[in-house]
Amino acid sequence: MIHFIKIYFWILVPLLLISGVDIPVDPYKTIQHKIEITHPGEKEAVTIILIQNIDENGLPISYYMDVQSVICLEKVCKIIPVRIFWNDIGEYQKYELEEGATLEKYEDAVFESQDYLKLQTILANVNSPFKDVFIDEILTVVDKHSDEDTDAVSGATALELDEKDTVPGAALTCFTLWHWANGDIVQKIKEITGESVSEQQLKVFLVDENQAYFKIALHDLERRKNYTTPFIKVITKRVLEEEILLKSTFAYIEKAPANIYFSATEEVFVKGKTAQKLAAIRSLKLINYKVSSSYLDRLSNQIPKLSSYQEVSFFLDVIQAKNPISKKVVENVLPLLKSDFITARRAYWFLKNQQLSATQKELLQNFEKENKSSL
Structure with missing residues (x-):
């Protein structure tokens, strides 16, 4: 119920401002950040002032930025200042207009109360169709005499959008504000938040249930x-x-010093499930550090615990690339000849290129005789 009330409040804020109702100002200390961001409607990067609100402990709480309601290349649009708000991880929260200001649609029609509510929903949708729309699609004017229905949703543009995804007659405003709210600024906010906090706070971020803080x-x-x-x-x-x-x-961790990298990767490989093991193996295969034979020998002790063909195959790929001759690895791979046939066949072809003892060669030859038609 509390969550619903908070959402409802943010939706109503633009309407309250338009009606002249006073909104209490958050008593936070503010910091200005002059940054450059790109907007798909602008030809060049734009320098903007992002305001960061911090609490009494110096922790970032929220951000806001003043932008123009539309990018109007023909200079014939009514441009209204709009203030956009985000939380400390760059998630869009709300927008506000100056007292008495109104947004306009095509042919001087003004936004109605439901349009402001819909705009809030549009800006809050990170997967909005505006994500993949080019401004040229919106600025392309249709021939009014060819098909009156083509123009129903987006005003005087040839862009076709579902009515639920835009304010009819205001596609350019929706496009402009959506990209201000959800574009490059989101990553900038995350970076500023990370730079603003102490190492102790970063530890708190690492265990927060919201994975955005971890990243x-x-x-x-x-x-x-x-x-x-x-x-x-x-x-x-x-x-x-x-x-x-x-x-x-x-x-x-791939940018960590070698000893830290290898220690962390080994822990993930040894203790992890299939996804973790595969990620560790892929990293070891691509890492620029020299991977020692002794390290791979130690990891090979986990071969009996590998639970899938993919794990085995990927790991043997790493061995072939980084540690092609190893008695220890051979000892750990030999028992795989008794695994399911696909895994056993992979082990067989690996062992064919290894230096084997007489006993080991005999085991391999016996496997070959039993499965000759399937190898």
């Missing part, structure tokens, strides 16, 4: 070149529980 923390730890053990322990523990974080985690 913000990783990004700024990388910027700070911080790969210390306390952080690595928290990160590996989290990624062992949530495989969706593997990509961002390895992007971070």
